[in-house]
Amino acid sequence: MKLKSILLLFLIVLTFHVNAQEKNNKSNYYSDFVADENGNRLNDITVRVQGSNRTTKTNINGEFTIEAGEGDTIELSKNGVLINTYVYDGSSEYKIEDNSNRYISKTSKEPENDFLIQLDSAQFYKKRDPFKSIEFIENALKSQTSKRGNSINIANAYEVLGDVYVNLKQYDLAVSNYKTSLSNKSDTSVKLKLAKALTFEGDFNESNTILNSILNKKKTSLQKIEVYETIGDNYLNLKDYVNSETNFNQALTFAKANNYTQKVTILNPKLAEVSRLQGKVSEANMYLNNTIEVSKKATLNKRAAITNSVANQYRDQQNFDKEIELKKQTLQDLEAANLNKVNTEFEDDEEISVQQLNLDIGNAYAKKKSFTKAIGYLEKSKNDADKASDIETKKEAVEQLSEIYKNVGDYKKALSNYQEYVSLVDILYKKKEKEIEAAVTINKTLGEKQNRINSLEKDRELTESNYKLYESEQQVTVENYKRQRLIIYSLIGGLLLLLAAIYFMYKSNKQRRLANNLLALKSLRSQMNPHFIFNALNSVNSFIAQNDERTANRYLTDFSTLMRNVLNNSEEDFIPLSKEIELLELYMKLEHSRFKDKFDYKVEIDENLKISEYQIPPMLLQPYIENAVWHGLRYKKEKGFLKVAFHQKNEESICIEISDDGIGRKKSKELKTANQQKQQSKGMDNIKKRVAILNEMYSDKVDVFIEDLNTDSTGTKVVLTLKKD
Incomplete structure (x- = not known):
């Protein structure tokens, strides 16, 4: 082949x-x-x-x-x-x-009109249908592959392609295509776009290098503003607040001088944020007041976006009264216009909704300990979110309501809202799984399209090289052996190009495989055995039925802490081993409170073990402990014992042993019903998949071995070896 x-x-x-x-x-x-x-x-x-x-x-x-x-x-x-x-x-x-x-x-051979028509169509569909836009760009580039001296057309096509990828938030591809555009034609506007894409990608230093190179070049007033604004953004991300403030002020000066009101309303909050981070609160408030004053003449959409943004900055200052005042003002504007939501009309096209505003106001009142007012706004946010099918906002509202009702002593409503919260989390997980699958498909499609376009660029470069070769042959009459040598060189060059293409394809496939593994890990982390959640809730319900309010409250508090920590850690690939141990101790405490007559437990940590040096995937050990309790100790007639031990194996790894003196794996399997034996444990299957992916990505970081604890097949011991990063 x-x-x-x-x-x-x-x-x-x-x-x-x-x-x-x-x-x-x-x-x-x-x-x-x-x-x-x-x-x-x-x-x-x-x-x-x-x-x-x-x-x-x-x-x-x-x-x-x-x-x-x-x-x-x-x-x-x-x-x-x-x-x-x-x-x-x-x-x-x-x-x-x-x-x-x-x-x-x-x-x-071919009129120029075809390229212009294709590129114009690509511009038209750039935001409406990005994938169709990419197809038009591909067709436009095909029409130029066989042409000569068309570097301006090629540059324009790759510039539009970069714009499409920015709209899709595929900033690495945008950077690559802007660079291809600039290799064909030097253009200040494209350099500015490249710098912004690098900022979005997080490469702030390279972005500043490009922006500084065009500072003294001829450019429009708006471009000057955007250059200084983007440099300010980069310095802000680099935590260089002095340079950030200097550049934002420079941009603001140009914006005021040229009556760019929208830029003024964007730059004032940025200067306020820089001032806040430097501890200059009064100066920050001055900028925020200027922003509000300028926004009064703006459209409802822009005014709402600006007021909401300023309110969020007051929230960061812990000035909840001012936040509430501005959020209520935005809410009144929307209700007066009989609108449930508005688009911000800015580049990110975010939405501001009535349910989100009510949620923010309720949260602000909660932070002020004004629980009665907070409940009113949060209940309204919950109802409005339900009508708008806004699951994310509803989840946040019911979570906060559960916390507030618990604080005011209404445990029945606290439990009701928490149960609704758990249900919404499950729905969101399923939704996110679908989004992850869609993202993988989109990335694969974009990769295929970009590979085809890269092939077209290589063909065009080869064609251009062929023209130059033809010119040199016509200009200089060379002997036969020189012509043969030139052909050999061309063959070697073609071979090198092919090898380079194979290398980049291999690299791209490797990166895509890594991305797929990360997505798979995130999906697996998001799963937690649901029967523990609902059994725990039933335990709470049982305590309430027995009028054991103190035990129910304590159990619910511990359970809420466990679930909150699990959900917070679910977004992380690795967490400190100390955090995982805290979660395990809390989990075992909850299980022990339910099965006090079934087992005791102990967590043993080698005093020479440096826990701070180790990272572990979240919730990696919990399924093994759950198996020990539910399938080993729970069925034991006399009281059992569960032990989790951490000790140093060697300089680069530690050993984690989870042992129980329960009935053992063989006896547990015999006790299962026929239907249960057909069903594989999702928790253990989840762990096997996670360990396989982690070992593929991090060179055998985790090793798991399971054996019987005693010679009579009773008891179970899980030995997990974890390597240092």
Whole structure:
């Protein structure tokens, strides 16, 4: 297969032959060539636009470029003798009978209009349908693959492609395509786009390098503002607040001088944030007040976005009264306009909804300990979110309501809201799983499309190289052995290009495989055995039924802490081993409170073990402990014992042993019903998948071994070896 690819590439290098006609609408220059009936290029032919003094001559390759427009009459002559004339009208071919006994044909293969139509369509669908836009760009590039001297067109196409990837938030691909555009044509606006994409990607230093390189270049007022604003953003992310403030102020000065009101309303909050981070609260509030004042003349959408943004900054300052005042103002504006939500009309196109505003106000009142007012706004947020099918906002509302009802002593409502919260979390997990699957599909599709476009660029580069090779052969008459040597060099160059393409494809596939593994890990981490959750809730319900309010409250508090920590850690690939031990101790405490007569437990940590040096995937050990309790100790007649021990194995790894003196794996399997034996434990299957993926990504970081604790098949011991990062 590789040999066929190399031979095909070799044939392309040797035989690819294209005639080109180019008309640049901006400069009105018309390029073409003159050849005889056998296709031999004719040099030193005088080309003149009739009725003007615009003349030129064909070069050694028969090519010429002259300032002309459609409808102009073109004269061809040789040594002062007129050959003939033709009207340039954009036709694909002209054939001219020569009165001086020379037959001349002048051929153009493809009109320029096709590229412009394709690129214009790509611009139109850039935000409406990004994938369709990419297809138009691909078609536009195909129309240019066989052309020569089309670097401006190529640059424009890759610029639009970069814009599409920015809209899709695929910033690494955007950076790559902006760089390709700049390699074909240096353009200040594209450099600015490249710098912004690098900022989004998190490469702040490279972004600043590019922005500083264009500071003294000619640019529009808006570009000046955006250059200084982006430099300020980069320094803010780098925590260099002095330089950040300097550049934001420079941008604000230009924005005010040129009446860019929208930029003024964007820059004032940024300066407020920098001032807040430097501890200059009064100065920050001055900027925020300026923002509110300027926004009064803005449209409802922009005013709502600005007021909401300023309110969030007051929240960061712990100024909850001001936050509540501004959030209520935005809420009143929306209700007066009979709207449930508005788009911000800014680049990120975020939405501000009534349910989110009510949630923010309720949270602010909760932080002020005004629980009665907080409950009112949170209940409204919950109801509005339910009507709008806004699961995320509803989840946050019921979680906060559960916490507040617990604080005010209404445990029944606290439990009711917490149960609803758990249900919503489950729905969100399923939704996120689908989003992850969709993201993987989209990334795969984008990768395939980008690979095709990269292939087109390589073909174009090969074609351009072929033209240059052809020119050099025409200009210098070389001997046969030199021509053969040049072919060998071309073959080697083609082979190197092919090897480079294979390398980049391998690298891309490796990165995609890593991304898929990370997505799979995130999906697996999001799963937790539901029967523990609902059994625990039943225990709480039982305590309440027995009027054991103190025990129910204590159990619910511990259970809430465990679940909150599990959910917080579910977004992390690794957490400190100390955190995992805290979670395990809390989990075992809860299980022990339910099965006090079944087992005791102990967590043993080697005093020489440096726990702080180790990281572990979250909830990796919990399923093994759960199995020990539910399948080993729970069925034991007498009281059992569960032990979790951590000790140093060697300098680079530790050993974690989970042992129980329960009935053992063999006896547990015998006790299962026929239906239970058909079903595989999702928790253990989850662990096996996670361990396999982790070992693939991190070179056998985790090793798990399970054996019977005693020779009579009673008891179980799980030995897990964890390597240091």
